[in-house]
Amino acid sequence: MGTKSDYVLEVTDLHKSFGTVKAVDGIGFAAERGEVFTIIGPNGAGKTTTLEMIEGLQKPDRGSISILGMEWGKDTEAIKMKIGVQPQSSALFDLLTVEENLDVFASFYEKRRPIEDIIEMVNLSEHRGKRVKTLSGGQKQRLAIGLSMINDPELIFLDEPTTGLDPQARRNIWDIVRKLKSLGKTTILTTHYMEEAEQLSDRVCIVDQGKVIAIDSPRALIGRLTREREVRLTFAGGAGAAAAAEGAARMGAAAVRVEREQDRLTIWTANPEETLYALFRYTHEEGLAVEQVSIREMSLEDVFIAFTGKEWRD
Numbered sequence: 001m002g003t004k005s006d007y008v009l010e011v012t013d014l015h016k017s018f019g020t021v022k023a024v025d026g027i028g029f030a031a032e033r034g035e036v037f038t039i040i041g042p043n044g045a046g047k048t049t050t051l052e053m054i055e056g057l058q059k060p061d062r063g064s065i066s067i068l069g070m071e072w073g074k075d076t077e078a079i080k081m082k083i084g085v086q087p088q089s090s091a092l093f094d095l096l097t098v099e100e101n102l103d104v105f106a107s108f109y110e111k112r113r114p115i116e117d118i119i120e121m122v123n124l125s126e127h128r129g130k131r132v133k134t135l136s137g138g139q140k141q142r143l144a145i146g147l148s149m150i151n152d153p154e155l156i157f158l159d160e161p162t163t164g165l166d167p168q169a170r171r172n173i174w175d176i177v178r179k180l181k182s183l184g185k186t187t188i189l190t191t192h193y194m195e196e197a198e199q200l201s202d203r204v205c206i207v208d209q210g211k212v213i214a215i216d217s218p219r220a221l222i223g224r225l226t227r228e229r230e231v232r233l234t235f236a237g238g239a240g241a242a243a244a245a246e247g248a249a250r251m252g253a254a255a256v257r258v259e260r261e262q263d264r265l266t267i268w269t270a271n272p273e274e275t276l277y278a279l280f281r282y283t284h285e286e287g288l289a290v291e292q293v294s295i296r297e298m299s300l301e302d303v304f305i306a307f308t309g310k311e312w313r314d
């Protein structure tokens with residue numbers, strides 16, 4: 001982590017307005033070589049506009065973008081050789097086969113990754129001779145990612161590669177992102193799926209209203225949340241047993257808040273272990289049977305809600 005030369009992409013104070021709408025309002029970040037860097041944010045946060053400026057498709061009103069030390073305008077052709085942008089599915093040639101699509105895209109570049117390699121990497125060996133129009137949504141997305149790799153780029157942009165795919169198809173795409181990482185590629189990802197961001201990202205950048213709200217690893221972001229955990233218990237003895245345990249839980253020093261609904265007890269505590277230890281000692285002494293117990297882990301979704309004040313929806 002850290003020295004300036006490790007940055008593959010540096011974005012500084014980026015601005016872009018459409019009329020009175022400030023789509024991007026001072027966004028800055030730097031992505032390190034080999035990491036999966038994910039931008040998440042609510043609809044309209046400015047993710048696509050940011051990516052399109054980085055990809056050279058839109059011109060910023062203000063701010064700078066450095067890609068492998070190069071700049072759009074000065075080093076345009078050189079940048080194009082070094083980056084890979086996943087095309088929209090609609091940009092694929094429907095009547096051509098998987099292999100023919102790769103051939104066409106390959107013809108745009110001098111430096112190429114062998115097509116054989118790519119087909120294997122995106123797991124399309126069995127479908128190489130099929131026309132694009134006969135492929136499933138997930139297969140098309142895999143081909144699109146394959147096309148972004150055709151020039152063997154160092155930096156790859158995947159804009160919502162799994163949107164609309166079923167869970168298995170999404171996981172197949174995750175495998176490809178992990179393979180890219182194992183090859184040492186840097187991936188800039190956007191997604192609407194929190195679980196995906198949490199699973200795949202080395203670092204996550206939360207964007208809201210054109211601004212960066214937080215950047216860190218999923219673990220570190222979750223760690224910034226309050227340390228309280230939610231502990232839930234149900235009791236075989238029903239509401240009476242839960243009420244007795246509720247009294248005991250309220251006596252415990254670690255519990256911040258206790259709620260009971262029928263036979264279910266919910267305790268918010270900064271120290272779940274201590275809380276449970278004290279509570280189990282009590283239930284054991286009183287002969288109360290605990291039926292179920294769980295501690296809810298904080299997720300990236302909780303982080304998102306805490307930082308943006310907005311509910312998340314897939």
Ligand SMILES: Nc1ncnc2c1ncn2[C@@H]1O[C@H](COP(=O)(O)OP(=O)(O)OP(=O)(O)O)[C@@H](O)[C@H]1O
Pocket residue numbers: 018021022023024041042043044045046047048049050
């Ligand atoms: N070409 C344009 N003309 C006018 N307004 C635009 C244009 N492109 C984007 N905007 C506005 O800029 C804001 C940011 O849009 P952007 O598409 O970058 O957000 P996003 O985070 O990618 O959203 P989503 O998650 O819905 O894809 C929105 O308010 C959007 O309506």
